[in-house]
Amino acid sequence: MVTIKQIAAEVGISATTVSIVLGGKAEERKISAATQKKIFETANRLGYQPNIAARSLRAGFGADEIRVAMLWAEDFRASMMVRFWDGLRAELAQLDRKIRLVIYPYTNDHLDEVHALTSASDCHAAIICNASDADLEFLRRTQLAIPVVLYNRTCPGYCSVNVDDALMGALAARALSDQGCRRGVVLTGAPVFAGMEVRVQSFLLEGARHGLEARVAPYCDSSARGGYEGARALWSAESGEYPDALFCGSSLIAHGALRALRELGLPQLPRVVAIGNGAPELDELSVPSLSVVYLPMEEMARECLRLLMDWMSDRLSSPASRLLEARYIPRESCGPIADQEQKTIG
Amino acid sequence: MVTIKQIAAEVGISATTVSIVLGGKAEERKISAATQKKIFETANRLGYQPNIAARSLRAGFGADEIRVAMLWAEDFRASMMVRFWDGLRAELAQLDRKIRLVIYPYTNDHLDEVHALTSASDCHAAIICNASDADLEFLRRTQLAIPVVLYNRTCPGYCSVNVDDALMGALAARALSDQGCRRGVVLTGAPVFAGMEVRVQSFLLEGARHGLEARVAPYCDSSARGGYEGARALWSAESGEYPDALFCGSSLIAHGALRALRELGLPQLPRVVAIGNGAPELDELSVPSLSVVYLPMEEMARECLRLLMDWMSDRLSSPASRLLEARYIPRESCGPIADQEQKTIG
DNA sequence: TTGAAAGCGCTAACAG
């Protein structure tokens, strides 16, 4: 990288003068127009960019802030980023410490390439979201340079905030079976981590236990369009009796599916339950409104940050994990669970 | 802020040793357990946090990256942040330079408190989104320390990327009047910048010109719920003839309104057009699917970044503005515009 | 009108 020293050498002048000119203080320091011109030209020619770290160090600014990285996989879940971000922001507002939150997009299975984790010179701490199995494997065998909390994943030696994936699947099964459903379909995207499969397996198991026979449809794209096309294909292929229950891996998939089912003009719509990972607002207003097993993402984000603060300030003697509760929220697409004591299920 | 020097002084030891211990190299450097203990205790007691700027400078890491701030107002538009962020990410992938994008949330009317803009020691450049009129006034009278591009705002002396607000309103009016609508309502949130009012005024004007008499409803909350409640109130209050056209200030508002209108069981649904600032995917799949005047947010984000790069590398001799095209996208909630030459409207 | 020197906080090399 080109520095003011290099520019100075190139022009045949001192670094001080270069700093003055590039810092916009040429007039008050009465630097000659000729010198200014040469400096600007050279800076542009060499593609000079100031070193931010050097400037902040010198200015002393930002020394009091704690920089926390929010690692978010840049895939179909990008649209869900805001809920998590919102949760973190809400928690920040409560905290006394000055924290700067920085989003680090990363690619699944390439967490090992994120320099901020393996060096301590980029961030003070990090929250890792959406880790894939390969990413978890990397974490397991690596000693990171900074304290970290995992969102909805577990890994030995790490703090984490989780929901009970098995319970989520079971709740969905119970909701549908309690409404009298007997033939179910699971429509979901290709699993990117073990928990997704746990949800589905648990759904199948708990369903079977309550008279709901279900099968897993071919994986669809994890989007509204994926849900639309997936549901359309499923119901079009059906020759005999239609399924009376649909369990979707995400609310986006469910919204697409609902639209498709409606278009098909079926005599009777199946009941639908989804993992509620999207904006609740949209789930409430779809036609019909969407019943979900609600993923308390904002609350989990807040908990991640709290845990991280505790972990950083040594209030925790060893890595801790916290489990947050996933609730079933009945809406029009599927009625309530008969048994009030949801937590005993599974 | 507490530094390793202070810890060293407190313990009665050199800064080097403190650095070694806190850097996790105590074993290989054979620092005595007693010293380590004292250092850790003191660091915790004083609440030591390493100075990131000093570390990066020392490590030489990050010197090659350009840090760009994305300033986004933390209000109801937070949910729209992802589209913009996605657009920027797409453009980043094309660029040769190594750029680090950092989201800086700010509060409208308080842009002047964003230190990153007035000091050059935090970021190399910034993209300012959602500026309010007060924020623009601040920009007008201030000489910022870093190059900046404005998203969907204009301000003398600044680069900006815009859409034609008047055209957007006019397109909505044309779509509705071309479908034979005669009585319209505008449902929108309280305007946070002049462009929102321009859209509405232009809608009213172009409507009147084509036989569509419209009025502006009381401002609703800028959310799906706001649209739901707003539409419900409007149609419930109606005694005589119902409006046959609805123009919504955002797609979220429209989705709420659609749901409300459907619930009311009207003999005939009004035609609906919204400013398409949400995820197109959702507009396509609502019931009915939503016709919008599409705000090309991702494309605008990319253009912001391109403009910023040009501006920074001195390829522009003076601030430039670019205008992107807003298109009407007919879906089920309102048919097409008869005149193909949309751009001549207004 | 310009330059020399000091120092922001940290760590690596080297010396005891």
Add this chain to the structure above:
DNA sequence: CTGTTAGCGCTTTCAA
């Protein structure tokens, strides 16, 4: 086992 020194890139005195 621990300390001294130097220097990362930059800006701000202060001196010429």
